[in-house]
Amino acid sequence: MGLLETLRTIEPSNMRTFDMRTKPSEAPQKIARVEGTDEWWVEVENEPSYGGCNRGMTESDREALTRKERFGPYASKAVAETAARNKRTDYAHFEDWDEEHYGDAPPPYCSGDGENDDEDETIYIRIISGAVEKKQANAEMAKLAKGKPKAAPASTVQGLIGFDVVNKKGPPLDMGLFVRTPAAANLGGTQHPPSKYPKPYMLVMQELSHMLYSIAAFCKDPALGLRYTLVKKPRIICKVVCYFPPPGCELGGPNAPPPETVVDTAHPNFMDPANIWKVDALKLKAAVTAQTTHLFLNRASQRGGSSAEAIVELLSTPGMKLEVACL
Numbered sequence: 001m002g003l004l005e006t007l008r009t010i011e012p013s014n015m016r017t018f019d020m021r022t023k024p025s026e027a028p029q030k031i032a033r034v035e036g037t038d039e040w041w042v043e044v045e046n047e048p049s050y051g052g053c054n055r056g057m058t059e060s061d062r063e064a065l066t067r068k069e070r071f072g073p074y075a076s077k078a079v080a081e082t083a084a085r086n087k088r089t090d091y092a093h094f095e096d097w098d099e100e101h102y103g104d105a106p107p108p109y110c111s112g113d114g115e116n117d118d119e120d121e122t123i124y125i126r127i128i129s130g131a132v133e134k135k136q137a138n139a140e141m142a143k144l145a146k147g148k149p150k151a152a153p154a155s156t157v158q159g160l161i162g163f164d165v166v167n168k169k170g171p172p173l174d175m176g177l178f179v180r181t182p183a184a185a186n187l188g189g190t191q192h193p194p195s196k197y198p199k200p201y202m203l204v205m206q207e208l209s210h211m212l213y214s215i216a217a218f219c220k221d222p223a224l225g226l227r228y229t230l231v232k233k234p235r236i237i238c239k240v241v242c243y244f245p246p247p248g249c250e251l252g253g254p255n256a257p258p259p260e261t262v263v264d265t266a267h268p269n270f271m272d273p274a275n276i277w278k279v280d281a282l283k284l285k286a287a288v289t290a291q292t293t294h295l296f297l298n299r300a301s302q303r304g305g306s307s308a309e310a311i312v313e314l315l316s317t318p319g320m321k322l323e324v325a326c327l
Contacts, residue, residue, distance in 0.1 A: 038131040039073035040080035042087055042107075045124040049112070052120035064200045068273075073130065080127040081106045093123045137193040144176035144194065149253070152210070152244040159225040161218075170231040170242030171210060173203055178268050181252030184259065186287050188280050189269030196273040203240075208266050209251050210243045212296045216257055216324050217249035224249070257294050263287050266298040266326075290319030297327045 047066040048054040054062070071087070074080040084107040088094040093111035101113055108126040111119065152171035155164065175194045183189040194202050211228075218226040224246040230239040248255035251264075263284070270279050279298075288295065295314065311327060 038077075038129055039075065040077055041070050041072035041074070041128045041130065041133075042080055042084045043126050043128050044069045044071070044087060045126075047122045047124065049119050049122045051117040054120055064198060067198075070128075077127065077129070084109065084125050084127050087125050091123050093119055093121070137196075140193045140195060141179050141191065144179040147176040147180070149177070149180070149250070150174040151247060152250070154247070155225060155227055155244065157225075159223050160227045161222075161225050162227065164227045164229045164244065167244065168229050168231070170207070170229050170240075171244060173206060175202065177206055177209070177251060183264065183267040183269035184262075184287065186283065187263070187265065187270075188283050189267065189278070190272065191269055192273055194268075197268060197271075201271075202268070205266070205268050205271075207240055207242050208298070209264075210245050211241070212264070212266055212326050213250050213253075213256055214243040214245045215326060216294055217246045217255070219324050220257075260291055261293040262296065263292050263294070264296040266296050270298070285314065288314045288317050288320065290317070290321075292317065292320050293323040295322060295325045295327075 045066065045068045048057055048062050050057075057065075071083065072080065074083060085102075088098050088109055091111065093114065093116075094109070097114045098109070102109060106127075108124060110125075111121075111123040150172045153167040153169075156166050179191070179194065182191050214226055214228075217224050226243070228241050228243045231242045232239050245253070246255070247253075250256065256262075265279050265284065272278065297311065315322065315325065
């Protein structure tokens with residue numbers, strides 16, 4: 001699939017920066033968390049600045065290039081604050097002014113406080129309460145779960161197969177799509193709030209899912225058509241192919257294939273915000289049964305928990321009457 005190559009272009013692992021300072025931070029030792037107590041994290045956010053070589057960058061590109069890294073957990077707020085204070089020494093952006101400016105003040109810290117307009121990046125260092133974050137995450141997902149699906153624009157040509165010259169923006173981003181329809185429980189995976197992912201990632205995952213379910217609808221009834229458009233997405237060099245699922249045929253829609261017939265790993269539940277793809281090969285194998293008619297595999301590699309040999313084995317499942325396979 002061409003979109004899988006697109007996914008790789010937005011992975012945070014491809015956007016690493018190298019700290020030029022030789023003085024390492026001496027973070028306090030992590031303490032084993034006591035059951036029933038809160039845990040604390042240090043989060044470092046790296047955002048393109050409004051100066052330096054990024055002057056004039058669009059907000060969408062700025063958002064796409066922003067990345068976060070988390071350290072911890074720490075057993076108390078005080079320990080996390082000390083870790084955050086020491087973390088400043090890892091970044092040259094704070095050099096020579098942070099001690100005088102902040103003194104013993106607790107986080108958050110921002111390299112923009114140094115007022116160096118030539119910096120290409122702005123570094124934010126903050127601490128996060130695990131309990132508060134969990135409460136916010138639950139509230140976000142509960143709100144999205146109650147939301148209504150965002151339908152794709154209708155076609156002006158019945159049964160159009162090919163490029164849609166009228167609807168050039170593609171389907172709207174539905175942040176609740178994967179919250180309302182989590183991955184099958186027997187495949188594992190973990191739900192994370194969509195806000196924890198880079199926005200371009202959620203966009204591309206939606207387009208991938210729309211493509212798969214559009215193909216499934218077309219295979220069932222060619223009269224529904226198979227239409228797409230090309231849309232420029234932030235930080236993706238080539239335009240992305242965006243498919244328009246027929247009404248109700250998208251993931252979780254009333255006209256989509258019955259859930260018990262679909263094995264679908266093209267879902268954010270298998271990608272945690274730290275950019276680690278997790279698909280259990282044994283669970284994947286066990287999920288494919290004689291009932292499976294649609295097989296959607298996002299990745300076919302050792303990193304994804306499967307291999308070419310495993311896919312051949314899946315396709316050879318006894319009694320399976322496979323109708324659509326997208327690998």
